[in-house]
Amino acid sequence: MKIIKLIKLIAVNFIVIILFLMLADPLLGLVLEDDPGISREISFKENNPLSFAKVSSYDNNTEIEFVIKQTDEHGFIIGPGDTSEKKIDIVFMGASTVELENVQENKRFPYLSIKNLNDSLNTNFVSRNAGVGGNLLSTTNLLLTTKVVPLHPKYVILSSSLIDMIYLSKNESYWTGSKKYLNRNNPKTETFRGIKNMFFPNLWLQLRKYMGLSNDLEIIKQAKFSPLNKSRILDQYEKQLDVFINTCLIYGIKPILTTDYHVPKLIKANLRKQGVFNDKENQFYLTDLIPSLNNLIENKAKLYDIPLIKLHELIEQNKNFVNRNDGLHLTNTGSEKVSETISDYLIDKFQNEKN
Known part of the structure; x- marks a missing residue:
């Protein structure tokens, strides 16, 4: 029972910390008087x-x-x-x-x-x-x-x-x-993309072709x-x-x-x-x-x-x-x-x- 209570306590504290950080993160720019900018990329x-x-x-x-x-x-x-x-x-x-x-x-x-x-x-x-x-x-x-x-x-x-x-x-x-x-x-997309590129870089490209998701002509004509x-x-x-x-x-x-x-x-x-x-x-x-x-x-x-x-x-x-x-x-x-x-x-x- 003690072990179960300890696990619950750790889990609750972990969730509280995550929620606190999510709430605090947008305010850092005001507190630190610095804007870190938005992460974007040219594709x-x-x-x-x-x-x-x-x-x-x-x-x-x-x-x-x-x-x-x-x-x-x-x-x-x-x-x-x-x-x-x-x-x-x-x-x-x-x-x-x-x-x-x-x-x-x-x-x-x-x-x-x-x-x-x-x-x-x-x-x-x-x-x-x-x-x-x-x-x-x-x-x-x-x-x-x-x-x-x-x-x-x-x-x-x-x-x-x-x-x-x-x-x-x-x-x-x-x-x-x-x-x-x-x-x-x-961040979510980047995580999954990193996994894809590391373990099966060609699989998604082939799936896109077979599913018709990469048909440039089809997109253009719309x-x-x-x-x-x-x-x-x-x-x-x-x-x-x-x-x-x-x-x-x-x-x-x-x-x-x-x-x-x-x-x-x-x-x-x-x-x-x-x-x-x-x-x-x-x-x-x-x-x-x-x-x-x-x-x-x-x-x-x-x-x-x-x-x-x-x-x-x-x-x-x-x-x-x-x-x-x-x-x-x-x-x-x-x-x-x-x-x-x-x-x-x-x-x-x-x-x-x-x-």
């Missing part, structure tokens, strides 16, 4: 560092059911057997059309284009794929300043802006809508903002593009831009099927907004006197280069062709610089 989407996963193939005409997706310590996607610890020279940035997780690892253009370059010029450039599916340019800029700049690469190649056009068509700006950047820390305002959309994007270019230049990194590509008939059918746009909005998006986007990118390259690779000229009339279900994401063949275009451009550029 962005990235691939898990040092991960090794098997994902479904995206090719139209292949018997290969799965492909490998492997990342380095930074969460950047690497090529087959690439365990190099040398300084990274070239980083590719963008969304899912750069990430290419469903393309064979030896054919993803961020890897293959630089391999072709090295084989041709007998160089040893190290490249990394920092593309992340669903990332907007505003998020890419966060990744640039927090992860890429500290690595001091020589070049950063930016591609994939179509997701920005869809998002800005449905939301007033980068700072509204479903993609939020600033979150207040919740927004009700009118898309038919080209000047507003391009103005929002242009400011973020200026941030990207100037950040690179300030830190001594040479930016390289690419135009965006798609196969109009296929992507039009996909956007209609997904219910993202109605017919009028589809027409605006494909025949007005995207061509204007590529013109903007070309003009920025001229203004800053930086390289530009026109990928849209290669892809738009070649439906076998993209997944027939969406008209956007490259197949193995398409990624190989993009690799050739990028490597040929860089070979000419580097040879001209030597002369």
Whole structure:
């Protein structure tokens, strides 16, 4: 009985102490004349560092059911057997059309284009794929300043802006809508997140995929903002593009831009099927907004006197280069062709610089 009474006494005292601290905590700022501030964090989407996963193939005409997706310590996607610890020279940035997780690892253009370059010029450039599916340019800029700049690469190649056009068509700006950047820390959430990251970091991500909780397109299409305002959309994007270019230049990194590509008939059918746009909005998006986007990118390259690779000229009339279900994401063949275009451009550029 004495032991039971002692346990009860300890339990009651413990509860009283906890309640006292909970009541006293908000008053500490007044008593100590100090505001400790609110714990918040910037959040962005990235691939898990040092991960090794098997994902479904995206090719139209292949018997290969799965492909490998492997990342380095930074969460950047690497090529087959690439365990190099040398300084990274070239980083590719963008969304899912750069990430290419469903393309064979030896054919993803961020890897293959630089391999072709090295084989041709007998160089040893190290490249990394920092593309992340669903990332907007505003998020890419966060990744640039927090992860890429500290690595001091020589070049950063930016591609994939179509997701920005869809998002800005449905939301007033980068700072509204479903993609939020600033979150207040919740102690309970942080505790569970720490446990998850320590013991099973991939389980929740897979559950989200199967439960449909990470479908960016589904979230975006639910927004009700009118898309038919080209000047507003391009103005929002242009400011973020200026941030990207100037950040690179300030830190001594040479930016390289690419135009965006798609196969109009296929992507039009996909956007209609997904219910993202109605017919009028589809027409605006494909025949007005995207061509204007590529013109903007070309003009920025001229203004800053930086390289530009026109990928849209290669892809738009070649439906076998993209997944027939969406008209956007490259197949193995398409990624190989993009690799050739990028490597040929860089070979000419580097040879001209030597002369």
